[in-house]
Amino acid sequence: MGIWLIVVLALIVLIVVGGIASYNRFVSQRNLIKDAWANIDTELRRRYDLIPNLVATVQGYAAHEKEVFENVTRARAAATAATGSPAAQAAAEGPFVAALRQLLAVAENYPELKANENFLALQAELSNTEDRLQTARRFYNANVRDYNSRVQSFPSMIVARFGNFEPEEFFEVDESLRGDAGVPRVDFSSMSNPAPVTPPAAAPGEPSAAQGGEPPPPPPS
């Protein structure tokens, strides 16, 4: 009888200790997700801060493209004001990215603008920011994936329910912005002067093939 009591007590202690460890791990993961989201927010703000200079530079060469400038300014304001869930932020990013692509497509029509040092520097900085945003997004989604797996798996789901740990949302790019084979489409239907334009090699917000956006081949045997 005494031995069975010890066994039962030991099992209870193990369960309690395991539960505490699992709860603490949930807390760590949730804080890591918050930190990862803060990184995304930093990169997004960094990108938004580039837009006024970019618009001013393009305006100096293509002042008549007013609708494009208004679109990107309006989309930027909406994206900047978006707060709350990653899904809401991702939804606000969609129109902003589309407007930004349109702005860069307009710039392709003006060789003098493309050679402008300020424009080139802004473009390089924008590309760098997109890369950093992509990395921050991958890091955030990786942490969310691990956290959600634990929330939904047994037996950690029991601790999750007791501790009110809910699944987190991923931060994903809108699929409607993707074209065939991942190449983004640019809508010229609203432009007043639809001249033939070569799409940019690395569109903002989308991983290019050089960045590994294409699906990986199967591993060699």
Add this chain to the structure above:
Amino acid sequence: MALLWLVLVLVVAGTIAAIRFRRRGGRQRALMVLCDRTGVEFSALDPFNDSNFLPFRLFGRGDTRGFENVIWDRGDDGAVRVFDYWFEERDDDGIGVKHDLTCAVVPLPFGVPPLAVVPRGMAEVTREPTETRTVTLDLDAFNRWFEVRAADPRAAVAFLDQRMMQALMRLPLRVAMHVNEDRMLLVAPSLEPGEMLLLLEASRAPAKRVPPVVASLYPPRPAVGPYERRWLQGSWSPDPTSARPNLSELGG
């Protein structure tokens, strides 16, 4: 009778030592011949004075250690090189265990925290003994092949994008990759001479595929001076807005 046993033990030990010496010498000669044929520089002893200062704890392990059979491309400064590294660890009873490894060192234009990408099932001796966290990436095939450990998981995610993971899966040799500060280290159990030349050629591929964003997020360590302290605090970069690696400096 005891004297006979002693003589027998000495003869056996001497024979084993002679066989090992001849085998080692034969391997070295084969490597020398291969290097001569392919135009690769060879040195039986380590001619570079920075090997002991490479930022990897592996090169401080053991009670005795040594670098030998160093190869590098002719006309190159030896920044990218392959060499044999051995170290011997003795236990409390004085019994030594010797480990023979082949390593490749490649310079990188940034400074990341310790990161290890090790093929699953690889021998423990090749692992860097650093405190790290296991990182799971977004390519399942890669996660099945490799175990990724990093002091900073964000650095691992930045370093290992799709292209980089594919490059590592396509390496022709089974090697562990360690990255610390501005050096990449590829480690494998002692390789044959032909495989060493293959490693020299293949070691450049991962370095060329490092995402440019890594240099922006983890700038290279500045020279000793007023900026070094801020770099150590993680708050300084020479040009955080356009820091891109000049991979052409790696040659190949």
